[in-house]
Amino acid sequence: xxxxxxxxxxxxxxxxxxxxxxxxxxxxxxxxxxxxxxxxxxxxxxxxxxxxxxxxxxxxxxxxxxxxxxxxxxxxxxxxxxxxxxxxxxxxxxxxxxxxxxxxxxxxxxxxxxxxxxxxxxxxxxxxxxxxxxxxxxxxxxxxxxxxxxxxxxxxxxxxxxxxxxxxxxxxxxxxxxxxxxxxxxxxxxxxxxxxxxxxxxxxxxxxxxxxxxxxxxxxxxxxxxxxxxxxxxxxxxxxxxxxxxxxxxxxxxxxxxxxxxxxxxxxxxxxxxxxxxxxxxxxxxxxxxxxxxx
Amino acid sequence: xxxxxxxxxxxxxxxxxxxxxxxxxxxxxxxxxxxxxxxxxxxxxxxxxxxxxxxxxxxxxxxxxxxxxxxxxxxxxxxxxxxxxxxxxxxxxxxxxxxxxxxxxxxxxxxxxxxxxxxxxxxxxxxxxxxxxxxxxxxxxxxxxxxxxxxxxxxxxxxxxxxxxxxxxxxxxxxxxxxxxxxxxxxxxxxxxxxxxxxxxxxxxxxxxxxxxxxxxxxxxxxxxxxxxxxxxxxxxxxxxxxxxxxxxxxxxxxxxxxxxxxxxxxxxxxxxxxxxxxxxxxxxxxxxxxxxxxxxxxxxxxxxxxxxxxx
Numbered sequence: 001x002x003x004x005x006x007x008x009x010x011x012x013x014x015x016x017x018x019x020x021x022x023x024x025x026x027x028x029x030x031x032x033x034x035x036x037x038x039x040x041x042x043x044x045x046x047x048x049x050x051x052x053x054x055x056x057x058x059x060x061x062x063x064x065x066x067x068x069x070x071x072x073x074x075x076x077x078x079x080x081x082x083x084x085x086x087x088x089x090x091x092x093x094x095x096x097x098x099x100x101x102x103x104x105x106x107x108x109x110x111x112x113x114x115x116x117x118x119x120x121x122x123x124x125x126x127x128x129x130x131x132x133x134x135x136x137x138x139x140x141x142x143x144x145x146x147x148x149x150x151x152x153x154x155x156x157x158x159x160x161x162x163x164x165x166x167x168x169x170x171x172x173x174x175x176x177x178x179x180x181x182x183x184x185x186x187x188x189x190x191x192x193x194x195x196x197x198x199x200x201x202x203x204x205x206x207x208x209x210x211x212x213x214x215x216x217x218x219x220x221x222x223x224x225x226x227x228x229x230x231x232x233x234x235x236x237x238x239x240x241x242x243x244x245x246x247x248x249x250x251x252x253x254x255x256x257x258x259x260x261x262x263x264x265x266x267x268x269x270x271x272x273x274x275x276x277x278x279x280x281x282x283x284x285x286x287x288x289x290x291x292x293x294x295x
Numbered sequence: 296x297x298x299x300x301x302x303x304x305x306x307x308x309x310x311x312x313x314x315x316x317x318x319x320x321x322x323x324x325x326x327x328x329x330x331x332x333x334x335x336x337x338x339x340x341x342x343x344x345x346x347x348x349x350x351x352x353x354x355x356x357x358x359x360x361x362x363x364x365x366x367x368x369x370x371x372x373x374x375x376x377x378x379x380x381x382x383x384x385x386x387x388x389x390x391x392x393x394x395x396x397x398x399x400x401x402x403x404x405x406x407x408x409x410x411x412x413x414x415x416x417x418x419x420x421x422x423x424x425x426x427x428x429x430x431x432x433x434x435x436x437x438x439x440x441x442x443x444x445x446x447x448x449x450x451x452x453x454x455x456x457x458x459x460x461x462x463x464x465x466x467x468x469x470x471x472x473x474x475x476x477x478x479x480x481x482x483x484x485x486x487x488x489x490x491x492x493x494x495x496x497x498x499x500x501x502x503x504x505x506x507x508x509x510x511x512x513x514x515x516x517x518x519x520x521x522x523x524x525x526x527x528x529x530x531x532x533x534x535x536x537x538x539x540x541x542x543x544x545x546x547x548x549x550x551x552x553x554x555x556x557x558x559x560x561x562x563x564x565x566x567x568x569x570x571x572x573x574x575x576x577x578x579x580x581x582x583x584x585x586x587x588x589x590x591x592x593x594x595x596x597x598x599x600x601x602x603x604x605x606x607x
Contacts (some may be wrong), residue, residue: 012508016406023400024419027476030434031422037437050447099320106313111328118335120533121588123579125562126573129339130355131333147334150327180319199399209427212541216567227429231545234433259440263374266433273425280425281418 018251038062038263041254060256061264067251070244073222074229077141082207082223082272085145089203090196091125092149093197097158098184132217143217144210144225151206155198161195163186198283201276208272230265342584344577358574366580375579382557385467385538390531392471398524402512404483405490417487420480432545435469436460452536466551474542481489485527486520493519525603533591536583559585 033052037045041058045051099105100112122128125153137143165188175181189196211227218224224232233245249256314321323554345365347358407413420568423431438445439459446456458601459465497515506514540559547555556564558579566576595605 012406013408014411016403017412020403020407020416024416027423027480028420030438030476043443045442049451050444052444074570077401092326092330099324102317102320105317105320111324114323114336115327115331118331119592120341121339121584122335123338123341124577124584125559126566126577126580127338127344127355128334129567130341130344130349130573131337134354135333149330149334155327171584180317181323184323206546209425209430211427211429230427234429234436234545256379259437259442262433263437266430266437269430277422277425281421293462 018058021228034266036264036268038260040257040260042257042259045257045259045275052260058257058260060252061260063180064245064248064252064256064261065264065268068244068248070221070229071226071268074224074226075268077223078208078226079272081141081144082204085148088145089149089151089154089207090200093151093155093158093199093203094189094196095184096150098157098162098188099180100155100159115152115155129216132136136289138217141218141223141224144207144213147213148207148210151203154202158195160246161192165191197279201280201283205273205276205280223252225267226265230262230269233262233265304594308518315399329425342577342581344574345581347574349572349574349577362481366582367576368580369575369582377553378556378558380449382536382552382559384539385543385555385557386535388471389474389539390535393474393478393482394531396475396479398486398520400479400483401486401490401520402516404487405516406508408514417484421484422480424481425478426477428477428541428545431473431542435473435546439469460546460548461550462547463551463554466547466555470539470542470546470555473546474539475544482527485523489520489523490516522603525598526606529594529598529606532594533587535590536587542594 017062035049036054038061039059040051040054041060044054044056044058100108100115102108132138132143132147137146169187169191170183173187178186209227211225211231214223214225214228215231218228236243245261249258249261297480307372338473344358345357346362347355348361348364349355349358353359380599404416407416426434431566437443440446440457445459450456457465459469493515498511501511501515536558538557538559540557540563541559543555544560547560562579563569566573591606595607599605
């Protein structure tokens with residue numbers, strides 16, 4: 001490379017990194033700001049011109065959360081729904097994905113088309129609501145598990161993955177008289193561990209983040225998942241009089257910065273996501289989504 | 296292969312034999328089929344609500360048919376067109392502002408030498424994708440609140456406090472910006488994957504021929520990702536009637552309804568909160584689905600006419 005182009009190389013590199021660092025800051029600062037507000041008191045925030053670098057931490061908001069206020073219960077509900085929902089989804093998607101990976105299966109193409117069609121056309125909110133109501137799922141935690149049983153996108157990723165396993169792997173087992181279900185669970189799944197881990201994580205994050213079904217179908221406040229509890233706390237502009245949150249704050253017998261409590265709930269809701277993020281990150285960069293969008 | 300093995304068996308019998316032969320595979324498939332029938336195809340059948348006067352007492356099967364009555368009423372109603380316009384404007388603006396950014400990020404990241412800094416940027420940019428819009432709305436409220444860092448900065452610079460969430464002129468731009476914040480990093484991954492699939496020899500050959508960074512970007516990288524861009528463009532256009540319920544529902548408030556209310560939020564509020572009749576609400580939903588489907592086919596034709604693959 002000549003001297004001239006080396007020089008333009010480094011200037012370009014510098015500008016490029018500047019842009020990328022700026023974008024990284026724009027991404028991080030709002031998250032950081034949630035964290036510091038959750039550890040702040042009202043006096044700390046307004047005593048500064050710009051509150052960005054706290055000198056002391058106030059744990060009151062977290063005390064409110066751990067004294068009750070419904071947050072722990074909602075957290076446990078979300079955890080329960082996430083774990084059972086992920087297991088259910090994996091069982092459904094792995095079974096179907098494996099069967100659909102068999103090109104010789106009669107009717108396979110028709111079924112696949114029927115499934116992919118639902119990605120592009122749906123009945124809309126109201127018919128869906130009427131059907132779920134008709135099934136008696138209102139106020140049942142099952143409504144956060146069953147209707148979300150299969151994510152078509154993940155089903156297709158699994159199907160495509162199963163297409164890549166060599167036939168020889170299954171054929172020797174078939175010779176020994178094993179049936180397809182046995183082959184799937186005894187021979188194919190052990191080899192599929194990495195993809196199963198990835199898809200499970202994606203399902204789990206989806207379950208954890210799910211709030212729409214609870215918004216529509218869970219009216220009993222004591223059954224709301226964490227996301228919906230957070231929604232309610234965020235929506236209440238003034239104090240939380242008459243709510244669990246309000247009672248807990250009142251019981252503290254000292255002024256509590258409501259915004260800090262809200263942000264503490266945001267933080268707590270993020271914790272599981274942050275915990276699995278390194279694993280998610282490891283997998284999605286390996287190109288899990290390539291080739292899957294076309295089905 | 297099966298055809299050779301079973302030459303003399305009549306067709307119907309043969310089908311039964313084949314089904315029996317694969318019965319374990321069908322057993323694996325049945326739960327999924329039941330799932331899609333109940334949670335996808337029953338609601339699709341429920342579209343018939345739009346052509347009935349639905350009441351819970353009579354149910355989907357017993358409510359009287361009324362033809363296109365609800366559509367006529369809807370199309371004659373000005374409030375509906377207001378919401379329709381909001382939906383189209385917000386969607387198209389999100390497409391214009393949000394669609395190119397992931398491509399840009401991918402191109403910039405591709406120019407970063409060394410996998411460590413590249414992984415760092417990617418890790419940061421992708422994170423918001425994994426947060427729900429409920430959480431992101433909390434993050435946004437926190438930034439924009441009266442005592443929040445934005446207002447503190449404005450005051451420090453000698454300005455007035457503003458509430459962007461209740462300001463009609465600011466609400467939509469806020470939607471576009473926050474949409475980019477949450478989705479752009481994740482969106483770039485698919486382009487990076489496409490770039491990773493380009494044969495590195497092309498770049499080497501171009502360097503030998505004296506091509507610089509921008510020549511290579513224009514003549515190798517861009518053609519290498521154009522197919523992916525086409526597919527994602529089709530999929531985005533096919534969602535224009537869905538302007539982003541999750542985002543808007545968690546961020547809007549009555550003050551900004553006139554610019555923020557989209558078909559999905561309108562259906563939700565009217566039918567499930569305010570008791571609008573379910574048949575009219577279903578009619579709106581069908582209207583959305585049909586337009587989206589037409590857009591899907593149209594965008595696909597368009598992309599194919601440009602010489603790309605399209606979705607189907």
